[in-house]
Amino acid sequence: MLRLSKLTDYAVVVMARLARDGALPHGQVQTAPGLALATGIAEPTVAKVLKILGQAGLVEGLRGARGGYRLTRPLAAVPLSEVIVAIDGPIALTACVDGGQGQCEAQGICAVRGRWDPVNDAIRRALSDITLADLAGPTRCAPATHFAQLVAE
Amino acid sequence: MLRLSKLTDYAVVVMARLARDGALPHGQVQTAPGLALATGIAEPTVAKVLKILGQAGLVEGLRGARGGYRLTRPLAAVPLSEVIVAIDGPIALTACVDGGQGQCEAQGICAVRGRWDPVNDAIRRALSDITLADLAGPTRCAPATHFAQLVAE
């Protein structure tokens, strides 16, 4: 089954939740424990995902008390491919295209050598054309600057 | 790293080799040991791949002495997606789209529920538009009905 890792799935859910709760660029922040509660994902896992997303620059972490995370870009500006690369690493369907380092032992007789590139490009293109906004759908709630929105959870 | 299984990679190589050596529909057959030698892939692994491809109807196995395998369709009529499905199973990037059976524990609060379908469709479309002929490249040798072609290997 060609599938992406669970962590990537979690990352999409978490980022969608950040947007929904108003943790937009230069907005308020959302804590990892809070996101865990809101998404139903275990808290250490949420923390791990957010740390990785932070290293990739997709979210911004504010340390200290009253710290938390917020997006660095609106969801519509984040292609899905970028999240996958951040969590899973480069998108390359076969090992033999990862640069010249891992020399394939059968390269002398391999009939398809170098021909996977169009396939990888097609996949990357498909995943780049979809943004997290497409996955998250319309934000049902206005940015939760209203207290009523918060307690309604 | 979003990648397909090694077995799928092997399958493409083996099928490309079948075509190259003239094991076309209604043509001569090619044995698993012979293909292993020709491709550099271990013989039990080649046999395993061919058995799976046979179940999927992508190759035809002829039993008995002088038996072997041949393609059931020319490479240009085999989309890459079909090989991936045969070896890896259905193409679905996340678990939550595999029908209703594996109910996601967070389905009540999941913000992206049901929105992965366009992503999966895009991937499937990209992989369906590429045929094995694209991956194998031009067949350098004419179908090996000439004995000279065979011994030249």
Added chain:
DNA sequence: TTCAAAGAGGACCCATACGGTCCTATTTAG
């Protein structure tokens, strides 16, 4: 008629990768 060569169909083992957890250090608001 017998034998050898080849596919069909499983069962099985093991290494790797990944999910998941936890620990410690650092930062910062109150």
Added chain:
DNA sequence: CTAAATAGGACCGTATGGGTCCTCTTTGAA
């Protein structure tokens, strides 16, 4: 000064899949 939160690791158990092997069936040829 303390509590709350992120940052950055280390660590472990399990599940998946790659790879091998064994047995049975089929079939051409001696």
